[in-house]
Amino acid sequence: MKKSYYCKKLESTIHFLPRLVKFCCSIGEGPDYEIKNYNYIDKKIFEKYRNKYINELKKGIIPEACKGCPDCKEKVADKKNIFKWLIQPKRKYKISHIIINHYRECDCSCIYCATKLFDKGELPHYDVVPAIKNLFKFDLIDKENLCVEIQGGNISMLKEFENIIDEFQKNGCSYFLVLMNGIKYVPALEKISKDNRSAICVSLDAGTKETFAKIKQVDAFEQTIENLKKLRQNTNIIISLKYIILREINDNIEELKKFLDIAKELIYLGAVVIDIDYRESRWGGVEDGENYNIPELYCDLINYAEKYCKDNRINFEKSSIIKNLLKEI
Numbered sequence: 030m031k032k033s034y035y036c037k038k039l040e041s042t043i044h045f046l047p048r049l050v051k052f053c054c055s056i057g058e059g060p061d062y063e064i065k066n067y068n069y070i071d072k073k074i075f076e077k078y079r080n081k082y083i084n085e086l087k088k089g090i091i092p093e094a095c096k097g098c099p100d101c102k103e104k105v106a107d108k109k110n111i112f113k114w115l116i117q118p119k120r121k122y123k124i125s126h127i128i129i130n131h132y133r134e135c136d137c138s139c140i141y142c143a144t145k146l147f148d149k150g151e152l153p154h155y156d157v158v159p160a161i162k163n164l165f166k167f168d169l170i171d172k173e174n175l176c177v178e179i180q181g182g183n184i185s186m187l188k189e190f191e192n193i194i195d196e197f198q199k200n201g202c203s204y205f206l207v208l209m210n211g212i213k214y215v216p217a218l219e220k221i222s223k224d225n226r227s228a229i230c231v232s233l234d235a236g237t238k239e240t241f242a243k244i245k246q247v248d249a250f251e252q253t254i255e256n257l258k259k260l261r262q263n264t265n266i267i268i269s270l271k272y273i274i275l276r277e278i279n280d281n282i283e284e285l286k287k288f289l290d291i292a293k294e295l296i297y298l299g300a301v302v303i304d305i306d307y308r309e310s311r312w313g314g315v316e317d318g319e320n321y322n323i324p325e326l327y328c329d330l331i332n333y334a335e336k337y338c339k340d341n342r343i344n345f346e347k348s349s350i351i352k353n354l355l356k357e358i
């Protein structure tokens with residue numbers, strides 16, 4: 030039977046990066062097109078590029094940029110239905126996931142930061158608000174379901190952070206997911222807690238001041254914890270905490286246990302999220318990354334965290350990379 034593929038992310042995502050717009054969550058590989066004019070997303074060009082990738086997948090061709098990506102799924106259907114799907118008239122794909130990731134200014138310097146792998150040299154600075162206005166003007170956004178994910182850099186260094194929030198809220202979209210470090214208190218976060226789905230995920234990655242400083246290269250462990258307490262007090266924002274397992278830095282039970290004890294206090298409706306360092310695998314561009322297996326020690330740490338969370342009634346999540354590697358999705 031004829032093979033055919035699809036990717037939900039490709040159909041529904043726009044990802045603003047420093048030099049490119051991508052149609053998925055990846056900052057390295059992934060389907061993209063280069064931005065010529067940062068103030069304007071040309072509807073025709075945007076749709077032309079996106080449809081090219083969608084149609085290639087439909088025809089059973091995995092584009093070079095998507096090779097090896099676990100989000101490319103095979104369309105399983107009988108011959109008749111596949112045929113119907115292949116010839117169906119062009120669907121109108123709307124954007125339900127916007128990733129704001131076009132700036133790199135940050136108030137720490139994580140030793141693992143994946144952006145350093147991909148964003149070499151001088152980066153253009155652009156204001157993403159005009160492009161957002163454009164997406165609304167051209168009716169490209171699924172307003173009801175839109176999730177706005179903000180990465181970076183760090184929001185504390187993003188001058189237009191509040192303008193970005195205002196622009197979405199003005200258009201009736203108030204569901205935000207912010208990945209951040211928590212080193213500075215950002216009052217504009219109080220605005221986004223209006224929507225009870227909005228959430229932050231803080232990469233704390235450590236349970237002690239010393240390990241935090243080694244990883245982030247700034248001495249700001251206690252102040253990060255104070256800021257998280259303040260956010261819990263002033264907002265109803267969902268709070269998750271992340272722990273990226275880093276070889277010979279935090280890959281031990283003592284550090285993890287201290288992190289989990291802190292997480293128990295700080296997490297609000299969110300989860301402990303365990304991840305591995307992308308730089309060890311294909312996602313960090315490692316040549317034979319395809320053959321990467323999660324080391325046994327990491328599996329022990331993941332299991333320890335899972336049990337701790339279960340015993341303490343805290344939500345627990347493995348990152349999608351871990352789940353993929355463990356063949357859980």
Ligand SMILES: C[S@@+](CC[C@H](N)C(=O)[O-])C[C@H]1O[C@@H](n2cnc3c(N)ncnc32)[C@H](O)[C@@H]1O
Pocket residue numbers: 135141142143144180181182183184208209210230231232271273304305306307308
């Ligand atoms: C580049 S950071 C920027 C946002 C913010 N400054 C923060 O610390 O979350 C975005 C996300 O990428 C994750 N990340 C960056 N490098 C990574 C790596 N090598 N392995 C796993 N996750 C990584 C971080 O944990 C964070 O959740």
